[in-house]
Amino acid sequence: MTDSRATEAVKNWINGSWNKGGTIRQAVSPSTGQPLGTYLDIGQDEAQLAIEAARKAFDTSNWPTERSLRSRALNELAVEVAKRAKTMAVRLSQEGGKLLAQTEWELSLASEWLRYGAATALLQTGGRALEAAPGVHFFSDPEPLGVVGVISPWNSPIILSVRAIAPALAAGCTVVLKLPHQTALTNALFAEAVAAVQSLPPGVLNVITETGSIGASLLVESPQVDMISYTGSTNIGRTIAANGAKTLKRLNLELGGKAPLVVFDDANLAAVVPQIVMALVAMNGQFCCTGSRVLVQRTVADRLRTALIEAYGNVRLGESEDPQAQLGPLIDKASVARVDAVVAESASYANILVRGGPVEEGPLAAGAFYRPSLIEVEDLNAYVVQNEVFGPVQTFEIFEGEADAIARANATEFGLAASVFSEDSSRCRRVGKAIRAGHIWMNCWGVMSEQFEQSGFKQSGIGVLCGPRAIEQFQEIKVYATGAHSSDS
Secondary structure (H helix, E strand, C coil): CECCCHHHCECEEECCEEECCEEEEEEECCCCCCEEEEEEECCHHHHHHHHHHHHHHHHHCCHHHCHHHHHHHHHHHHHHHHHCHHHHHHHHHHHHCCCHHHHHHHHHHHHHHHHHHHHHHHHCCCCCEEEEECCEEEEEEEEECCEEEEECCCCCHHHHHHHHHHHHHHHCCEEEEEEEHHHHHHHHHHHHHHHCCCCCCCCCEEEEEECCCHHHHHHHHCCCCCEEEEECCHHHHHHHHHHHHHHCCEEEEECCCCCEEEECCCCCHHHHHHHHHHHHHHHHHCCCCCCCEEEEEHHHHHHHHHHHHHHHHCCCECCCCCCCCCECCCCCHHHHHHHHHHHHHHCCCCEEEECCEECCCCCCCCCCCEECEEEECCCCCCHHHHCCCCCCEEEEEEECCHHHHHHHHCCCCEECEEEEECCCHHHHHHHHHHCCCCEEEECCCCCCCCCCCEECEECCEECEECCCCHHHHHEEEEEEEECCCCCCC
């Protein structure tokens, strides 16, 4: 559908120009429930245009073959994002509900990760060369995979997009970036940065926003798209894998998490408690690596339980731009209702230590605010243990010793991240090695770098992003051979 008022709404960036197609929709603040602006929600026509533009750019431009061009464009994009970082951080805070300090951190990282991608474009290693037998020579060469559909979530749309598009572009692929409607105005600011990059040929990087899943489904099912890089829930990841199988698409998936925070009796609780609290309230509990499970050794369980009850009772809620706030709103009121239903149901099988719940009175009642909840549970099969709640809800579980801690930590289908807290560094490494997760934090939580891979074990993902291996996800390997009896011999 095309609306005559389309020029009033922020547009999508397709094939090197601003596209005026789509349906006008309203962006709303989860802090206040008030409108923030309007955007064009793409439909199938716009999604198809973006795919065709990326396909044409890959097939006909010099982008796949010129490393220096790719490096230059990524560096230019880093500069353009940095120019807009403050404005983007404020807008992302308003739209997504994350605290401003967290969105500022996200935008500062985005430029650094783009620069890392620019360096990777020049420094990526080639293949191998070998005389496999007398007169028989082989050499291999990595080539860009093709068109990549990147589907990013609303909780960290910029950094999680950059994490995929930087190595994809560095490899020589072209990209259709599908961003979520919840952050539509922020998406448009990122698209402005893309539009300002002079070195990007038209169609190499297309940026589209949609409310539903028409565009995302088309990316997954289109034979013109060679790969999908998706960050989001495990359930949607399974759907993408099933539908992508029809065209044998390459998949890179970072999916759900249920990160255990394992606290041994020799841990420094004074230092651990603030980290546990931050692991829950950061990004308002809407983070794939949220510390949603506290596993504590029985000998210190009483002390830690008391400390956490007090800490969560004192968490300060506030609008996303409130510098004194520790916890902002959830993405919308539907999420508040969903999270609260999980906590209410847990009363039938667990002990609710801190009830938390929706804010229904006072100046924050108009927003999607939810006070943190702490639930003590023993049964590993309990819903709140086994499922990603995606809100500020944390379980409190007691273990006896190392073997019990490891068994509990590994008891879910997820394997994205975990923390181990102990003054014994050997124990941290030993237990960390036994936990089936892609990221193990020892006496810390949430520490990441673009220079090291991010990945998930089990149902938390396929493939890696960040670090030197990320570019390999977006490449094919072609092997050349010269035989002993070839015309060259």
